[in-house]
Amino acid sequence: xxxxxxxxxxxxxxxxxxxxxxxxxxxxxxxxxxxxxxxxxxxxxxxxxxxxxxxxxxxxxxxxxxxxxxxxxxxxxxxxxxxxxxxxxxxxxxxxxxxxxxxxxxxxxxxxxxxxxxxxxxxxxxxxxxxxxxxxxxxxxxxxxxxxxxxxxxxxxxxxxxxxxxxxxxxxxxxxxxxxxxxxxxxxxxxxxxxxxxxxxxxxxxxxxxxxxxxxxxxxxxxxxxxxxxxxxxxxxxxxxxxxxxxxxxxxxxxxxxxxxxxxxxxxxxxxxxxxxxx
Amino acid sequence: xxxxxxxxxxxxxxxxxxxxxxxxxxxxxxxxxxxxxxxxxxxxxxxxxxxxxxxxxxxxxxxxxxxxxxxxxxxxxxxxxxxxxxxxxxxxxxxxxxxxxxxxxxxxxxxxxxxxxxxxxxxxxxxxxxxxxxxxxxxxxxxxxxxxxxxxxxxxxxxxxxxxxxxxxxxxxxxxxxxxxxxxxxxxxxxxxxxxxxxxxxxxxxxxxxxxxxxxxxxxxxxxxxxxxxxxxxxxxxxxx
Numbered sequence: 349x350x351x352x353x354x355x356x357x358x359x360x361x362x363x364x365x366x367x368x369x370x371x372x373x374x375x376x377x378x379x380x381x382x383x384x385x386x387x388x389x390x391x392x393x394x395x396x397x398x399x400x401x402x403x404x405x406x407x408x409x410x411x412x413x414x415x416x417x418x419x420x421x422x423x424x425x426x427x428x429x430x431x432x433x434x435x436x437x438x439x440x441x442x443x444x445x446x447x448x449x450x451x452x453x454x455x456x457x458x459x460x461x462x463x464x465x466x467x468x469x470x471x472x473x474x475x476x477x478x479x480x481x482x483x484x485x486x487x488x489x490x491x492x493x494x495x496x497x498x499x500x501x502x503x504x505x506x507x508x509x510x511x512x513x514x515x516x517x518x519x520x521x522x523x524x525x526x527x528x529x530x531x532x533x534x535x536x537x538x539x540x541x542x543x544x545x546x547x548x549x550x551x552x553x554x555x556x557x558x559x560x561x562x563x564x565x566x567x568x569x570x571x572x573x574x575x576x577x578x579x580x581x582x583x584x585x586x587x588x589x590x591x592x593x594x595x596x597x598x599x600x601x602x603x604x605x606x607x608x609x610x611x612x613x614x615x616x617x618x619x620x621x622x623x624x625x626x627x
Numbered sequence: 628x629x630x631x632x633x634x635x636x637x638x639x640x641x642x643x644x645x646x647x648x649x650x651x652x653x654x655x656x657x658x659x660x661x662x663x664x665x666x667x668x669x670x671x672x673x674x675x676x677x678x679x680x681x682x683x684x685x686x687x688x689x690x691x692x693x694x695x696x697x698x699x700x701x702x703x704x705x706x707x708x709x710x711x712x713x714x715x716x717x718x719x720x721x722x723x724x725x726x727x728x729x730x731x732x733x734x735x736x737x738x739x740x741x742x743x744x745x746x747x748x749x750x751x752x753x754x755x756x757x758x759x760x761x762x763x764x765x766x767x768x769x770x771x772x773x774x775x776x777x778x779x780x781x782x783x784x785x786x787x788x789x790x791x792x793x794x795x796x797x798x799x800x801x802x803x804x805x806x807x808x809x810x811x812x813x814x815x816x817x818x819x820x821x822x823x824x825x826x827x828x829x830x831x832x833x834x835x836x837x838x839x840x841x842x843x844x845x846x847x848x849x850x851x852x853x854x855x856x857x858x859x860x861x862x863x864x865x866x867x868x
Binding site for chain 2: 519538
């Protein structure tokens, strides 16, 4: 039943018209940027360079998209679990939640990425005898980003949960719902709605944090644009500058797509009396 | 129907319920009055186990419901509760508020639950508001939805915890009317309320609770007109004025 209502929400949110509108807006923005950059490239150099660069960037974009698409839901799930633990009645659940949040929120994401890369590669080599640095980088990146973001999402969701009046939980229990059911049916649906703007913010952060993964040579936008392209083409300053503009714009496009989607979900699930505070 | 024997509850050092004994027969309406802090709400909340009593027995049709082996959910399906602050689920329409217990607890299918919920809302005079969200309803309407939500579970007993205290004066009547009709239909109910008119008309019995003890029990006439205890006298004269 929960899945069904989630599916309904998705159907109501992503109507053909909306997808078309957002898609067109994104495509138009991106096309304009590409043309601009292309003109810039062509002005300084010849088109062959541009043709070599774009495939790199596209591969980077695919990598970044993969990290985002996996790390956001994974971070959300972990965050939900830990946010729930932090408001639990049992002290050891609260303790687990607190330690988790304080730890992963307190570590610099860059350090977390390096640690997880070291641990993953050592572990995989020893245990599975697999020698594939690119795969290590992806796995380590996904884990580090998810853990980092989940700590923030846990706090966002905790605040959302606490914003639901306890009287409603009592009312749910008074008609015979168990505490867990009351959480799933009464508290969480309201907590999500209230948390959406903050979650959208956090998702945007995750997208930009993927750029940190270039330190472990994971193939994503910054690594592709900042390391792979220059080393392949031995570029000079002007071209590097142009490529970074394009990289920056691609992040903008990704962030825009995700925050617009969150805003859309926000509008569709809006209910009188439960409007989330505008950021 | 419900028997309460030697009920004690402490909140830290505070002795909120100090040996309460209470009996209510089927189809009876019992009114509980008493100064604030006397333990009225705690008494109601003990009866449907929202608060665990520290000592004593609560019997529902002879079953000791505060025994550890009895699931609180089992008890709460059978004892409906209406709160001072309505406590409707903000994210659900009136209809869905009533349906939630039916689908989640009684495991009814959607369409059956919807029919039943509409019927219950009709009963409290809100047949035309089924798709309104709580924020779009007046206080009186919200409280009536809350009553329908509790009634939908077909409880054997209904508890009302100051159901009109949070209402603007203009909405008190409509809620009391619904409750009076309910009593007429033979619902067993325990009402914490200072609505004297309602107590006179509807209550079969009135208890005066003070500092966690029942000081006096009687018909509304006896308590209002010939209070036997000094503290009852003082309290009654305050609220009758």
